[in-house]
Amino acid sequence: MKDVSYKRHLAKTITWRIVGTTDTILLSWIITGDPMLGLKIGFVEVITKMILYFFHERIWFKINLSKNGRILESRKRHFAKTITWRGLGTLDTMIISWIITGNPFTGLKIGFAELITKMILYYIHERVWYRMDYGLKERHN
Template sequence: MKDQSHKRHLAKTVTWRLVGTIDTIVLAWIISGNPATGLKIGFAEVITKLFLYYFHERVWFKINLSKDGKVLESRKRHLAKTFTWRGIGTLDTILLAWIISGNPLTGLKIGFAEILTKMILYYLHERVWYKIDFGLSSRKRKK
């Protein structure tokens, strides 16, 4: 059977980007005090983060973190993915917010505010997708 994982990773990319963009727009608006700045930063991230997230998914799909032949428990794997993605995502946000606002401090504030909100949202996103079989021919799940 043809590998359907690309479809899954594309779907996860789109759903996560929707959640992430809304979060970024709201945080950037609150921190900058300017809704236009929030929208500019949020929409700039759509482009950069779609690519970054897709490649992050592909790398994690190929990583086999097994111990003694046992697959890493899903919650630990999701936590590890959460931290690696957040590092990449925060760096991207800081740079974009700095460039768009013209203020490095604004970029740092938005990036660091996102750390908590995005990690919670990303973990929940991973848990939801763990329950969905879309794009998988078969799998063995651990709870």
Template sequence: MGVQKRHIAKTITWRLVGTIDTILLSWLISGDPTTGLKIGFAEVVTKMILYYFHEKAWYNFKIENSNKRHIVKTVTWRFVGTMDTMLLAWIISGDSIVGLQIGFTEVITKMLLYYFHERVWYRVNYGLDKRNRAKKWRRTS
């Protein structure tokens, strides 16, 4: 259950960061704050579901090098996230070009934000009982 709590916590924190970025980018690109809010809030549901399953799948991958792991994980998530954003932005704005512009801009901003989000969470032990026990054992030895 501890790992599941971690996946949920990471899902929520990333969605907060991601939604704020999407709202701002969508507003700037569409020129309409309402469109930005609609796209951002529509993503809350779709992205949380997609992120949870992405996180769950990545838990089983054994890439020991943390930098390599974070980079590969960033790229796979960005592909899924960008496709979702472009589709939602196109549907909500009614303009495929706006959807593409938001999606392509988001590739850069979200990859940077996601990489740093992963680096922070890599240092957090929440939900990692094995890692927590190992640290306690090393401190008492």
């Protein structure tokens, strides 16, 4: 497994949050029709999602998914990370959207819209970071 530093996880956290928050703001604005609600939801998420994402990265770094002594192939691992992160992230978005709008159905609409957009964006983000050496002491392929 790669020797990964906290610096790498922090950088991934920040870059993903920029992508994710932009997506949340746009989806929230489209669904509610109110750009200010989109901004409010997006800005609250910056805090909650960065914390959740950092711990998600740390947990996945410690998980050893090996089969017969071989580390799970990177695409399968990235897909599994995508699924677990999206579940956690969607739940967070739904709760925040519900609290801010006062409407649980709006929270559900925003959360379900994110299921598709965020999974695609997250998978691409994982693939880009997989190709980067930033924060790695050495690369193991």
